[in-house]
Amino acid sequence: MSEPYNEEREAFLRVAESGRAAAAELAPLPRAAKDAALHAVADALVARADEIVKANAGDVARAREAGTSEAMIDRLALTRERVEAVAAAVRKVAALPDPVGETVRGYVLPNGLSVQQVRVPLGVVGIIYEGRPNVTVDAAALCLKSGNVALLRGSSSAVDSNTALVAIMQDALRGTAVPQDAVQRVPGTSRESVKHLMRARGLVDVLIPRGGASLISSVVQESTVPVIETGVGNCSVYVDESADLDMALAILVNAKTQRPSVCNAAETVLIHANVADRFLPRALAALKEKGVTVHGDALVRAYSPDVVAATEDDWYAEYLSLDIAARVVPTLDEAVAHIRRYGSGHTEAIITDSQPAARRFVALVDSAAVMVNASTRFTDGEEFGFGAEIGISTQKLHARGPMGLPELTSTKYVVTGEGHTRG
Amino acid sequence: MSEPYNEEREAFLRVAESGRAAAAELAPLPRAAKDAALHAVADALVARADEIVKANAGDVARAREAGTSEAMIDRLALTRERVEAVAAAVRKVAALPDPVGETVRGYVLPNGLSVQQVRVPLGVVGIIYEGRPNVTVDAAALCLKSGNVALLRGSSSAVDSNTALVAIMQDALRGTAVPQDAVQRVPGTSRESVKHLMRARGLVDVLIPRGGASLISSVVQESTVPVIETGVGNCSVYVDESADLDMALAILVNAKTQRPSVCNAAETVLIHANVADRFLPRALAALKEKGVTVHGDALVRAYSPDVVAATEDDWYAEYLSLDIAARVVPTLDEAVAHIRRYGSGHTEAIITDSQPAARRFVALVDSAAVMVNASTRFTDGEEFGFGAEIGISTQKLHARGPMGLPELTSTKYVVTGEGHTRG
Numbered sequence: 001m002s003e004p005y006n007e008e009r010e011a012f013l014r015v016a017e018s019g020r021a022a023a024a025e026l027a028p029l030p031r032a033a034k035d036a037a038l039h040a041v042a043d044a045l046v047a048r049a050d051e052i053v054k055a056n057a058g059d060v061a062r063a064r065e066a067g068t069s070e071a072m073i074d075r076l077a078l079t080r081e082r083v084e085a086v087a088a089a090v091r092k093v094a095a096l097p098d099p100v101g102e103t104v105r106g107y108v109l110p111n112g113l114s115v116q117q118v119r120v121p122l123g124v125v126g127i128i129y130e131g132r133p134n135v136t137v138d139a140a141a142l143c144l145k146s147g148n149v150a151l152l153r154g155s156s157s158a159v160d161s162n163t164a165l166v167a168i169m170q171d172a173l174r175g176t177a178v179p180q181d182a183v184q185r186v187p188g189t190s191r192e193s194v195k196h197l198m199r200a201r202g203l204v205d206v207l208i209p210r211g212g213a214s215l216i217s218s219v220v221q222e223s224t225v226p227v228i229e230t231g232v233g234n235c236s237v238y239v240d241e242s243a244d245l246d247m248a249l250a251i252l253v254n255a256k257t258q259r260p261s262v263c264n265a266a267e268t269v270l271i272h273a274n275v276a277d278r279f280l281p282r283a284l285a286a287l288k289e290k291g292v293t294v295h296g297d298a299l300v301r302a303y304s305p306d307v308v309a310a311t312e313d314d315w316y317a318e319y320l321s322l323d324i325a326a327r328v329v330p331t332l333d334e335a336v337a338h339i340r341r342y343g344s345g346h347t348e349a350i351i352t353d354s355q356p357a358a359r360r361f362v363a364l365v366d367s368a369a370v371m372v373n374a375s376t377r378f379t380d381g382e383e384f385g386f387g388a389e390i391g392i393s394t395q396k397l398h399a400r401g402p403m404g405l406p407e408l409t410s411t412k413y414v415v416t417g418e419g420h421t422r423g
Numbered sequence: 424m425s426e427p428y429n430e431e432r433e434a435f436l437r438v439a440e441s442g443r444a445a446a447a448e449l450a451p452l453p454r455a456a457k458d459a460a461l462h463a464v465a466d467a468l469v470a471r472a473d474e475i476v477k478a479n480a481g482d483v484a485r486a487r488e489a490g491t492s493e494a495m496i497d498r499l500a501l502t503r504e505r506v507e508a509v510a511a512a513v514r515k516v517a518a519l520p521d522p523v524g525e526t527v528r529g530y531v532l533p534n535g536l537s538v539q540q541v542r543v544p545l546g547v548v549g550i551i552y553e554g555r556p557n558v559t560v561d562a563a564a565l566c567l568k569s570g571n572v573a574l575l576r577g578s579s580s581a582v583d584s585n586t587a588l589v590a591i592m593q594d595a596l597r598g599t600a601v602p603q604d605a606v607q608r609v610p611g612t613s614r615e616s617v618k619h620l621m622r623a624r625g626l627v628d629v630l631i632p633r634g635g636a637s638l639i640s641s642v643v644q645e646s647t648v649p650v651i652e653t654g655v656g657n658c659s660v661y662v663d664e665s666a667d668l669d670m671a672l673a674i675l676v677n678a679k680t681q682r683p684s685v686c687n688a689a690e691t692v693l694i695h696a697n698v699a700d701r702f703l704p705r706a707l708a709a710l711k712e713k714g715v716t717v718h719g720d721a722l723v724r725a726y727s728p729d730v731v732a733a734t735e736d737d738w739y740a741e742y743l744s745l746d747i748a749a750r751v752v753p754t755l756d757e758a759v760a761h762i763r764r765y766g767s768g769h770t771e772a773i774i775t776d777s778q779p780a781a782r783r784f785v786a787l788v789d790s791a792a793v794m795v796n797a798s799t800r801f802t803d804g805e806e807f808g809f810g811a812e813i814g815i816s817t818q819k820l821h822a823r824g825p826m827g828l829p830e831l832t833s834t835k836y837v838v839t840g841e842g843h844t845r846g
Binding site: 024027028107109113115117120122123201205206220221224226227228244247250251254255258340358362363364366367368369370371372373374375377378379383384385395396397398400401402410411412413414415416417418419420421422 | 447450451530532536538540543545546624628629643644647649650651667670673674677678681763781785786787789790791792793794795796797798800801802806807808818819820821823824825833834835836837838839840841842843844845
């Protein structure tokens with residue numbers, strides 16, 4: 001704390017310290033109190049939708065002036081209908097079970113001590129995110145339900161929307177048992193303001209960056225606060241020599257084209273050499289029909305002049321677009337080696353009718369999710385039945401894969417005795 | 424990787440990269456292969472005990488020359504009997520269940536997809552530790568059993584012992600299915616050599632520092648590799664107004680004096696004002712008899728001239744000695760506030776016969792373990808029935824409290840379909 005005086009940093013520390021105090025109040029609240037607060041938030045969002053749309057219009061106007069693409073502007077824009085959908089999502093979170101207080105393990109030791117491992121909130125959660133202002137409300141609702149304080153650091157492009165949304169949520173909380181400081185915006189829009197959050201070890205319990213690869217990698221490198229890495233996905237589909245090729249084609253097209261802009265879309269296809277002749281002509285035609293550019297190795301390029309030559313960068317690429325890298329591999333183990341080298345550890349799929357091949361792929365591929373005869377697109381909190389998702393972790397510590405409410409908790413051991421001392 | 428050439432760093436990178444390669448081989452090994460390797464290690468330690476004792480004699484001689492206390496030398500010294508005890512501990516780890524492959528959750532979604540969350544190794548685990556050379560073997564055995572590669576960075580004071588122990592373990596692994604690179608010593612003894620480990624994000628999956636507060640805090644501050652904080656314990660015993668005072672006395676004396684040098688020993692006692700008159704004279708006499716120096720606030724000092732005046736530092740202190748800080752508090756909530764402010768989040772105990780008091784203390788105290796009518800000394804992997812312990816986490820992410828074999832794992836989702844695509 002011996003750094004020179006910095007107004008933005010002081011403002012941040014006030015936010016973080018009031019957040020810490022709010023966390024102590026919020027943690028022991030019963031489910032009913034948290035659900036009532038969530039409904040109050042949802043009510044307020046609907047009641048004040050016009051205010052939100054008006055604030056959002058400022059962000060949209062600035063984005064347009066800056067020459068932002070219409071696709072990006074569509075992501076940014078809020079209408080009354082969209083605000084109502086955001087409020088409905090908050091009510092859905094209220095309806096989910098409360099993870100706090102759940103006994104994860106419980107047993108009695110031979111000496112009579114009763115040991116219970118119980119879920120508790122993490123405390124103060126910092127969320128750093130880009131783009132859509134609905135994340136402001138989604139993240140706040142998930143944190144609040146799991147007993148955590150949310151410190152929200154959205155994109156500067158959505159600052160007016162986010163300011164309005166947080167102010168309305170805080171106003172709504174004022175009439176509830178949840179302290180209004182449980183939801184706060186991190187002050188400032190500069191890159192420096194993110195740094196304050198990343199250096200707030202002791203005040204902030206965990207940071208969750210949600211956004212592009214460069215945002216996530218800079219947070220991971222610079223943060224002294226523990227980070228949960230999310231969402232970068234260079235997902236592969238491996239078509240085994242024993243694949244049902246109709247199934248493989250349907251899954252490949254789905255994984256690549258059903259929603260190319262998301263992290264669980266396929267970015268690479270690996271084809272066993274023994275089925276290349278039968279699979280690749282059909283696959284390349286089907287991908288072309290969907291407007292996909294294939295970046296292939298020499299073996300793939302032999303099947304079509306439309307295939308662009310792949311460079312080393314293509315194997316690493318998270319395109320998030322109608323592009324896919326393609327390679328013919330001599331063995332399943334070579335597919336695994338490719339994935340180990342270039343993959344991001346998000347989701348990989350094998351298409352095979354061979355039980356030994358499926359078993360080997362599952363055992364050797366070290367990713368958050370491994371799909372057997374299913375599209376990579378299923379790695380998703382909603383699809384997994386979690387009811388909500390704060391992100392998809394691609395790290396191994398704490399949480400891996402889609403994170404729902406339980407992943408926003410820690411545990412504590414509660415040990416009860418009758419005067420037990422250690423001999 | 425644009426840093427200037429540094430021999431120690433290059434040596435470290437060779438270790439870390441061979442460790443990564445070994446991790447891929449080790450992860451899918453079945454339990455029998457890992458257990459056989461552990462028994463081979465135990466056999467080799469016993470067979471080559473003389474070599475180990477001889478290497479250790481070098482460390483002991485250097486420590487003596489450096490004027491190290493006999494207590495510290497006793498911690499460092501290895502005898503044949505101690506080596507046999509270390510080998511026996513390895514066999515005990517072999518007998519524990521294998522956490523890898525355990526299905527944590529498993530269910531079938533409405534669309535027929537089968538989802539299984541399965542335990543997998545973390546990968547490459549770095550352990551930074553001080554003092555006793557037995558940790559070299561203990562940590563390696565726990566990592567190996569849980570399918571993880573161990574990169575060991577012990578204290579420079581035990582470098583000869585650790586070098587011998589790692590060489591013997593590697594020789595033993597050579598005849599097994601476990602790659603010998605699964606257990607390696609981090610080269611170098613300088614402080615710089617620790618830095619290489621802390622900056623090896625991508626090569627090392629997690630760092631576990633085991634040792635004093637300053638070691639842990641420097642690792643936490645400087646590491647870009649995810650860290651699990653362990654072992655700093657400023658533990659408090661709170662004697663409630665409804666306490667059975669005989670029980671409170673027995674627990675306080677046990678928590679403070681049964682083994683003062685460990686992290687779960689009590690460092691602070693908080694006494695409700697309503698029982699101060701009845702409790703403190705007895706407690707101060709009992710502590711004095713055990714040779715404990717009490718650092719008290721003015722209210723405590725009123726009961727005995729032996730009580731030293733406590734300073735702000737005493738409330739924060741992890742003495743690890745026959746010292747204790749003592750304070751009279753007007754309410755249970757003040758005890759909780761004291762713990763929140765000064766505690767390290769390790770273990771706190773309440774002594775009370777009041778169910779509402781116990782419930783409130785458990786709900787409000789945010790520590791890895793909360794004891795009701797039991798000594799803080801029970802926060803321990805062995806006591807909790809884990810069979811072994813790699814450390815006690817005082818952080819909230821990933822693991823909190825005593826860490827056994829399951830805490831050395833991550834999970835992955837295995838999703839099996841029949842050609843499922845997303846609509």
